[in-house]
Structures are given as C-alpha cells and as structure tokens.
Amino acid sequence: MPLIRRFASHALCLGALSLLPSAAAADALPGYCGMVTHAGGAAQARASGHADVAGGRAYTVDTPQPVGSVSKTFIGLALAQLVQAGEIDLDAPVGELLGWPVINPRHPARSVTLRHLATHTSGIYDDEATYASAYVPEGQPVADLGAFLRAYMTADAAGGAPSRFRRWAPGTRYEYSNIGAALAALVVETRTGTAFADHVRARILQPLHMTRSGYPGFVDTYGAQAILYDRGTPVPPYRLVTYPDGGLVSTCADLQRFTVAVIDAYAGKPSALDPAAVALMLAPQWSRSPPGVPDALANHGLFWEHRRSGAIGHTGGDPGLAALLAIEPAHASARVQLTNTALDEDAAAASEFMRNWRALGEDAPASDTGIDTQKQRTGAPSSLRIRGDTVTALSGSGHGIRRATRRVRLSSRHALASSRCPGQ
Template identity: 30%
Template sequence: MKNLILFLVCNLVYISINAQSKDTTTKKLTSELEQIAQRNHINGFSVAIVNSDSVLYTHGFGFADVSNQKKYTSHTVQNIASVSKTCIGLALLKAQEMGKLNLDDPINKYLPFEVTNPHFPEESITIRHLASHTSTIRDASQYERRGYILRNSENGQARVNMNFRSSDDLMNYDLFLEKILSSKGEWYKKKNFIKKKPGEIFEYTNIGAGLAALVLENAVGQPFPEFTKTHIFDPLEMSNTGWFLKDVDDSKHSKLYAERDLELAPYQLVNYPDGGLITSSTDLGKYLSELISGYNGNGTVLNTESYKELFSPNLNEENHKNRSDSAYNDEYNMGIFMGMSATGQIGHSGGDPAVTTLMFFNSQTNTGKLLIANTELSKEGITEFIDIFKTLASYETKL
C-alpha cells in the first residue's frame, strides 16, 4: 500500500510539473506571436498547433473588426481559400468506401454535361486526374471574371475588387462549370484545356476541383455541403464550419481587409468547393488532428485503406514543368487533393482576396500547424505571415 501511495504521489507531481512546463511554453509562444502581431501589417489572424490526439494550442491575434475593436479569436470564422480542397479529397474517398464511385472512373459517368479535352477527345478524364490536378483543365479567364460575387448590393466605403460581380450574377456552380467546360457552353474555349493528354502534366485548377465536387454530388445523390457535413464536419464536432454563412454563426465572422486600413466588400465564390469553406482555427485544428491520425492509420472519418490512398503520391518529375523543392510547396506532389512537399510537409495552402491560409503537418514529427489571416498581404505583410508560421514550426515539438 505504501508503494502504491508513493507511486501515485510521484505520478501526480510529474503531471503537475509537465502541466506547468506546458503552460510556460504556451505563454512564451503567445508572447512571441503577440510581438509579431504588433507589426500591424495583418489586422487579424488565428493559429493552431495540433498532434494526432488533440489541439495543443490555438489562439487569435489582432482584430476581426478593426473599427469596432472586435478581437480575432480562435473561434472567429472566415473563408479559408484553397485549404478547402482537402475536404473534396476526403469526401471522394468516403464516397468510394460507400461504393458510389471509383477514383479511376471517367468523370463523364457522373456529369449531366460532357467534359473532354478537345485536343485529345478519345482520352477520358478521370476523377483521379481531377484530384491530382492532372486533368488538363486550366482555369479559364472567366473563372476570375465571374467567380467572385458580392454578398451585398450596397457596400459603403468598403473596396470592391475589380473582379467582383453584382449579387444578381450569382448562379449555381454546376451551371458555372457547364458554361466553361461544356463544348456547348457560353464561355467555352479550346484553350480552357492544355494540349496534353489527361494524366500527363500537373496544372493546378480551381475549376477542376469544383468539377470533382459536382461529380461527387451526382454519384452520391446528395448536395456536396450536406455530404461533407454528415461525413466530415459532424463526426469531428466541427460545430461552426460550413460552406455558406447560414451554416455558421455569422456574428463570429471576421471582416476582410484589402489593406490594413481598408475593408474589403464581403464576397462569395460561385465555385465554392474550391475555396469557400468557412471555419475557425479551433475547428480546423480538429480537422488537421484527424488528418494526422489518418496518416498514421488511426483515423475515424475514413478507413485505413482510404487514408492510405489520400496520402499516396500521384506525381513524378515528368508531370511537372518546374518542380520546386521548397519546404512548404504543396504542389511538389499530390495525393487526393492533398499536397505534399519535398521535405515531408503534408497539407495545403490557400489564397483569395484578403485571405491567406496555411495548413500542414510534419510527417516526421506528426505535429501540425495552421494559420488563417484576414488581410491582403503587402510586402511587409508577407514577411509577417512567414514569421508567424516559422514561429509555430519552432514550437512543433515543445508542446
């Protein structure tokens, strides 16, 4: 009995010391990030560091609403740009588990309109081609010109981006894609496709990502937002995450800033699956933790085989025109909408008007970090953003 009591006492002391050490480390990290935030080139941002078990650290800095001095917190939500595409990957693999599709199926098996590379009309584009950005579809000029829609008809002093269109121009994304990709479409051009066979060359495409979500919708017979909520967001208890404002607590939504002192008019994406997910660092941290678990064979959203396919590289040197081996180049290799750098960082980056995001985990340490910012980055803002992420990386193994 004395030995048992001694063991329990020692164990409690060890836990207490560890807790104090973690608390000290957390305070130090917060202090370092606060010092960087004081440069004031980014109005508001949130971060998280996670492992496969939990969110180790999440915090917000600066302001979600500068004029009203509303703090940016770990529960503040905003769109996260192309990090959203990783959800398409998980959704496709869940549908494959359910027997609704196969990644090597031709996409025309599931589409209401035909999509074919006009330079190689006999070659089928597959779902895997879309998911690895080797479909030979390129982002047409109409994607930029017609893809961003103002949420409001009146925007006061807020800046309206030159590519933002009237709220009256909002259309369903399937019609948007048909107009661009169908040979009968209003905006169709042969140059919307590369002169390469599907599968031969990597060409990052937002339009292709949206098309993959449309394929999934038709394969499972359920809207993409409902499918991802049912099979990803709800199981992970991502309670304030969704593709539209109605799906989240919009009172927690950050304003976006075209410049440090200039608000950007609120906008939405027509082709929303490619970058329109709205979430917080708290919720996205849960998602990243699940990805790390899945990478190590312990995920809950997908089975082991699906996670293995999610992270299996599909590209080689021949698929690239120029292949950068920088630490966080998520285009070095590609799983199923899952980027992989040459240094073993796995995840995705994202950028839209006044939005910049990074979400990666280190495949060696099994620790991940993410950063969400609400301000268009100036030269100084880029430096601040990089320094924030470097600081997170330096604490990967300290928490």
C-alpha cells in the same frame, strides 16, 4: 481596377512568401490565429488582433473566416470517402460520372478522370474572365454550381468559344486548376444526390465537431465572420459560385480538429475519420512527377500537396485572406494558420504571416501547452493558453509577390483585390 493575382502553384506561392524580407512591422496582420499539435498530444495556439478593427472585436481561434483553397482538402477527403465506399472510381471518366461530356477536343480518345482532377493534371484551365465572374458581391444572385460548370465546359461546343483545355493530353502535364477542383466536387454532388456543402457537413464537419465551419448560402452555425481587409481597407463581402474550391468558412480551432483527425487516422490512432480513406487521400499519386510541377512540390495526394520539406497540406488566398494547413507525418504534427488580410503587395503582412508559420513549427516543448487534445478531438471545451495574448477556450458548442502568371479582373462594381495562390 484592382486585380486578383495567381501563381502557377501553391508551392511557388508559399516559396515566394518565404523569400520576403524578415524585417516586418509588428502587428501587420489585422487578425491572426495559428495552432500546432505535436506528437504526444502537446498543442499550442496563438491569436492576436481584430476580427473587426473598427468595432474592436478580437480575433481568436474561434473566429470564422473564409479559408481559400484550403477548402480543397475537404474535396479530397469527400472523394476518398466515396471511393472507399465503392461509390466512385478515381479512374472513371468524369463525363460519365456527370452525365455530360468533359472531353479535350484535341484528345477525344483520352478520358479526363477524377484522379486527373485531384492532381491538377486534367489540362482544364481557369479562363480569366469567366472564372472572375464566379466571385459575386454579397447580396447578388449566385449561379448554380452545376449550371455554371456545365456552361463553362461546353461553351466551345455550344458557341464556338475556345476550348477550356490546354493542348496536351489529360494526365500528361501539371497545371493548377480551380475549375478542375470544382468539377471534382460536382461529381460528389451528382453521385450522392446531395449538395456538396450538405454532404461535407454530414460526412466531415459534424463527425469532427467542426461547429463553426460551413459554406455561405447553406445551413451554417459559424455566426459572425471576421471582416476581411486589403492593406487596412475592408474588402466588400463576396461569395463564390465555385464555392467548394475556395469558399469554406472555418476557424483555427475547427481546422485543427480536422488536421488532428487526419494525422491520427494516418498514424493508426483513434480518429473519427476512416483510416483507409485518409490513407487514400494522402497517398502519392505520381510514380514520376509530370512536367510543369514546381520544384518545391514532391508529389500529390487527392488535392493534398506533398512538399519536399515533408509537409502535406494546402495554402489558401483570396481577396482579404490567407490560410495555411499542413500535417508533417515524420513528426506526427499538424499546423493551421489564418489571417483576415490580403498578402498581395503587402510585404510586411506577408513576412509576418510566414514568420508566425515558421515559429509554430519550432514551438515543440510538451511542457509548454495548455490544450487537452483529446477534448480538442471531440469538440469539448478545453482550456487553452494563447501565448502572448489572451486566454480562451475551444468550444464544442455551438485565390503579386512573385511572378504572377495570370491577372484576373473581377466582374464587379466592387474592388476585390488579393493574391490568390493557385492552391486556392
């Protein structure tokens, strides 16, 4: 059965992708979009290929698809907003916030905090078999997020199963944890009394006019998604029980509205986002990197990775998809990129995806732009030139390329195969 492969960190995953051969067949990606906004408001976009290859439906900057672990950047912002509002404390014990124990039995006196969850230093790991069960084929019942996580975290006490914690104390070592991210989202849900999806829609998506973004199973406005592929074969649709850690559906245009709002707030420019919350979300959390941190990772915000290149962002990868999102404060720029295919065991697709990402970073001339970024920020329609492809508009209407550390079999009669970078 096909496997989900994960890396020890997003930094390792992204680094591995960049090492792939540069000679790749053209159009190795079924569908693709990328957008970049530069200092001064200059912006560019690219889109090509198909959201539905057999049906001939074009892939555009407004095509919705799951974005994998890029979803975690929204957990980070939701946490920061609640901290700024005085509703939660990053250093509060997670168990106290949830109302049930989240304790490493080897270190019962050391609390697991929200800050640990948001920087992947909690010591909570993703059990392969259990986490695989969080991928549910479309049409089958999806477990409740809180019930799933509570059962996962208390299984050792209830049934003698192994602890969900590593041997080290909380806060002392880095290990990427999807379950830890989902727990952080559950704290948001518990403290606000609102489903995480609904909270994000009201506090982030709607204020930013991200009208084609949302979470499956909840109120959404995004419409028909792109079909996901694995080396040309459609991937059966699926949903995630732990949807906050990788289940957001969005578009290039919507994600770019998000990144532009983040970098504007960070730079002190007008933004729909609270500058204090954004500053907290992006602030480096480590005075010294803990053991286990990949070389490419310089520091960590609240679910936002600080890379040694100067970029701050996240990657995403799950069955049938790949995503990248980053801001570069030194250049006042923001980039997003999506494709509706798995990059696992597909060197041509992975190489083309990373070549496109590098090209977005190189395209800077203000004269070569067709986007009014003020309209982009407000969600109003905006004339947009897609270089080399078509013309469209930004409409306001509307998880084995390099050393795989773990392999997870999906508990499904369907074959879902992909590379899931652990920033997913």
